[in-house]
Amino acid sequence: MSVLMLVCSPCAGAAGVPIRSIATLGEKEVILDVFADSGGVPLRGFGFTATFDPNELAFTSGGRYAGLWFLRGEDSVSYAYTDVTMPSAGVVRVVGGRFDGDHPGEGIAGDNLLLATLVFSRLSGNAPEIKLDLVGPASFVSFAAADGAPLDGEVEIQEVMVQATPEDNDGDGIPDQYEMDTFGNLVTSDGSGDVDGDGDPDRDEWLRGTDPTDPDSKFVLEIIPQGDGTKIALWTGQLGRVYDVEWSRDLETFDLIWVGLPGLEPRMQRLDDLHDGDPEGFYRVITKFPTPGR
Secondary structure, three states: OOEEEEEEEEOOOOEEEHHHHEEEOOOOEEEEEEOOOOEEEEEEEEEEEHHHHHOOOEEEOOOOOOOEEEOOOOOOOEOOEEEEEEOOOOEEEEEEEEEOOOOOOOOEOOOOOOEHHHHHHHHEOOOOEEEEEEOOOOOOOOOOOOOOEEEEHHHOOOOEEEEEOOOOOOOOOOOOHHHHHHOOOOOOOOOOOOOOOOOHHHHHHHHHOOOOOOOOOOOOEEEEEOOOOEEEEEEEEOOOOOOEEEEEEOOEEEEHHHHHHHOOOEEEEEOOOOOOOOOEEEEEEEEEEEOOOO
16 A cells, blocks of 8 residues: 655744645645644745655645635735645655735634645655644744744644545545445445435535435525625535635625634634625535545
8 A cells, every 4th residue: 555654844943833744645645734723823935845756746736715815905816825846856845825915914713724735646655744833934934823923833744644546436526435335335325326316416505515315405605794895605524625615796606715624513704804895796616535636
């Protein structure tokens, strides 16, 4: 069995900001998701490197997440700010941040903050090794709080959690193990069917985290207006999923407002302060598996 190993360099200080990685190991590629758990510490900027053997892996792409990391001027126009480069063979450098002209001095706090998704092609059958570290050099602040205070001494790069790409031998878009657990076999559903007759295809129900055998199990999106004109969006969440959220004034043209949000259970929650001047509008949630890099 092929196993991916990730080596972390020791970081000084308390484990105030854990950096976690999840590697999805496939036959031909490795997808590495890197998260920060900042808790109540709002992050403004981050930087890390991923070092690997170029004889074992080839870097192919890195994600940008405008919903979390962006530059926004006072005109409210946002530009994605996650920069993924290769300064040398076998090294991927990722830097990003959140600089909001509408809310200067604010960062983003919480757990499961997706910093980047890195996708590698496998060049051999050997177990690849990836090493994460702060972007450096020592005089450079890799992780910074919203007030500019350096957080490098509080960063702890944790050991990667490895998961295999789910098997789907019948090619219906639903993992075989899920079908066995839910239906007892691989033939009851072909993915496009609707076992419980609720109008949602079985694959969509697996993706959204609802029960394809229960017509009363529904994906729920709720918008709660606030007194200051902002709105809170709540929707059914699931671990192992990534969410994009779009907004439209007329149901014809949709704009992305949050991109690449890692799933949490049982609900996702976000504050929309971009449309406080719009009394009416429509929200749409797009669910992806397992990462935007797939």
